[in-house]
Amino acid sequence: MLTLDQINTATPDALVALLDGLYEHSPWVARDAAARRPFASLAQLKLELNEAVKRAGREATLALIRAHPELAGQALTDETLTDASRSEQHQAGLTACTPEQRERLRQLNADYQARFGFPFVLAVRGPRGLGLDSAEIIATLERRLDNHPDFELAESLRNIHRIAEIRLDERVGHTPVLGNRVWDWAEELATHSDPGYAERGELTVTYLTDAHGACARQLCDWMRDDCGFDEVGIDAVGNVVGVYHGTDRGAKRLLTGSHYDTVRNGGKYDGRLGILVPMACVRELHRQGRRLPFGIEVVGFAEEEGQRYKAVFLGSGALTGHFDLRWLDQRDAQGIAMREAMAAAGLRIADIPGLRRNPAGYLGFVEVHIEQGPVLNEIDLPLGIVTSINGSVRCLGEIIGVASHAGTTPMDRRRDAATAAAELALFVEKRAGALPELVATMGMLEVPSGSINVVPGRCRFSLDIRATTDAVRDACDADVRAELQRICERRGLHYRLEETMRAAAAPSAPDWQQRWEGAVTALGLPVHRMPSGAGHDAMKLHETMPQAMLFMRGLNAGISHNPLESITNDDTELCVQAFARLIEDLGEEQS
Numbered sequence: 001m002l003t004l005d006q007i008n009t010a011t012p013d014a015l016v017a018l019l020d021g022l023y024e025h026s027p028w029v030a031r032d033a034a035a036r037r038p039f040a041s042l043a044q045l046k047l048e049l050n051e052a053v054k055r056a057g058r059e060a061t062l063a064l065i066r067a068h069p070e071l072a073g074q075a076l077t078d079e080t081l082t083d084a085s086r087s088e089q090h091q092a093g094l095t096a097c098t099p100e101q102r103e104r105l106r107q108l109n110a111d112y113q114a115r116f117g118f119p120f121v122l123a124v125r126g127p128r129g130l131g132l133d134s135a136e137i138i139a140t141l142e143r144r145l146d147n148h149p150d151f152e153l154a155e156s157l158r159n160i161h162r163i164a165e166i167r168l169d170e171r172v173g174h175t176p177v178l179g180n181r182v183w184d185w186a187e188e189l190a191t192h193s194d195p196g197y198a199e200r201g202e203l204t205v206t207y208l209t210d211a212h213g214a215c216a217r218q219l220c221d222w223m224r225d226d227c228g229f230d231e232v233g234i235d236a237v238g239n240v241v242g243v244y245h246g247t248d249r250g251a252k253r254l255l256t257g258s259h260y261d262t263v264r265n266g267g268k269y270d271g272r273l274g275i276l277v278p279m280a281c282v283r284e285l286h287r288q289g290r291r292l293p294f295g296i297e298v299v300g301f302a303e304e305e306g307q308r309y310k311a312v313f314l315g316s317g318a319l320t321g322h323f324d325l326r327w328l329d330q331r332d333a334q335g336i337a338m339r340e341a342m343a344a345a346g347l348r349i350a351d352i353p354g355l356r357r358n359p360a361g362y363l364g365f366v367e368v369h370i371e372q373g374p375v376l377n378e379i380d381l382p383l384g385i386v387t388s389i390n391g392s393v394r395c396l397g398e399i400i401g402v403a404s405h406a407g408t409t410p411m412d413r414r415r416d417a418a419t420a421a422a423e424l425a426l427f428v429e430k431r432a433g434a435l436p437e438l439v440a441t442m443g444m445l446e447v448p449s450g451s452i453n454v455v456p457g458r459c460r461f462s463l464d465i466r467a468t469t470d471a472v473r474d475a476c477d478a479d480v481r482a483e484l485q486r487i488c489e490r491r492g493l494h495y496r497l498e499e500t501m502r503a504a505a506a507p508s509a510p511d512w513q514q515r516w517e518g519a520v521t522a523l524g525l526p527v528h529r530m531p532s533g534a535g536h537d538a539m540k541l542h543e544t545m546p547q548a549m550l551f552m553r554g555l556n557a558g559i560s561h562n563p564l565e566s567i568t569n570d571d572t573e574l575c576v577q578a579f580a581r582l583i584e585d586l587g588e589e590q591s
Helices: 004-009 012-018 028-034 042-055 058-066 074-078 083-091 099-116 134-144 149-172 177-189 210-226 273-287 314-319 325-329 338-344 349-355 375-379 417-433 470-491 510-522 537-541 569-590
Strands: 231-234 240-244 253-259 295-301 362-370 383-389 391-400 438-441 458-467 494-503 529-532 547-552
Touching (some): 042 149, 099 149, 325 338, 362 569, 391 417, 458 470, 470 494
Parallel strands (some): 362 547
Antiparallel strands (some): 240 295
16 A cells, blocks of 8 residues: 655656556656655645646646546447446446437537537546445436536536545545444435425434434434444434533533534435534544543534524523523414423423533533535635624615506506616625625515516515624624615615614634634644624524534535535545544643
């Protein structure tokens, strides 16, 4: 097996030979990276190979893409592929395509080449390294045909780097064992889904459904039987809680975790990654018979998404003492009150107040989470350090004008509510776009009972403003409200605007952020700091104790809340290693 020491000490020509074939017919990649030695880790080597491609410029990268064979193409039939490419296409089942699949691939490959000017490149070994099937490959090709050419060029390079990563792993004998375990856990947990979605192969787990209960029991079983937690249970709001004691059972604990409920037709890793990664670390400690100077408490929060009831952060809110008992009277779409759902799940409402954690008993809270955005994917980094969880405000509004005949109402006499909302949406886009730490969205626009031949008399809309600080958020909120008033006065309209949610920004505690940075640096990776635009359980725990988050890259442009949400076993391995390094360093601090 190839070793990192061999890679670091080889001559440039010898290094090119050692890494030959990682990048299809492109030895210049390894030659360029050779100048950046020594590499402190396998992760750093992969990163430098990636950077070598970036430095090469557009023509060289196009040549690299064009060096790749067409999937299930003539080269496969003629057996002129490289050994690595032939093995990968065989493992993905492309040598056993049906005639219909082969014809579909032929047509799609031709359409792709005509649109982009280079062949379709896909890491057919997939995110787990086991191989995609023909149907998955065809679906991906169909989807990527709609991409913008610049984006697709970048996506092709990302797949080339994934191909190289898998080939390099095999060459150095690296198997991401812990990453595979977390990936496999996530797959098994995703077999539980609510009725109406499960039948369509979609993942939906909402609060206190049968699927929700099955997930909770599965997590408990893994924590107890596979990972060796000392205490495991489901609390009064449905949180799964596992405790692994330190050398002193009375020592303070590190609190960590995330949520296991999902949005409707969501992804497999949002929330769940933050439960499974620390579980894998505890499992390793247990296997080694080791204890740290502090305890580790992993919580699978029962609810964060707000899909079944209007209340959110039910799980983490109970731990901070912010569970509002008035929520118990809320009813879901089927008319089932929350208190009824809790009773059916065997939860004791009377025990909820006792779930509040005493901050004096905890060192802090850390959370691992898939990024849910494109940044890490675009810059080709597996991990990012969260500096702050954005503060947010949400509103529902309605602009009221006069519905009138589209043919007989002159343009200068209309009181069009929809065009007023459109004008406001453009202002919101411009106002938020002026600051890098601010985002704002009007995600819902609805003309009630709209008709093709009627000037809209009403337009309902939503407003979502998020920023790294409350001051920036509130300034945007004030400006949008003022602009809404000006638009309506000028157009002869009036409006209603109701604030439905306000959450404070949650900046990471500096010392905990530095611990994450140290853990990432120890892996040989650069530190990339970034805010979180999404809300997380960490922002609730922030109200009572210091917190900090680690982001992990998602595939497919980082898409989340979507079935295309995906991760690789290699990135997950690094995430587990970062968490393990954080708790090891914390243990040294506490000793």
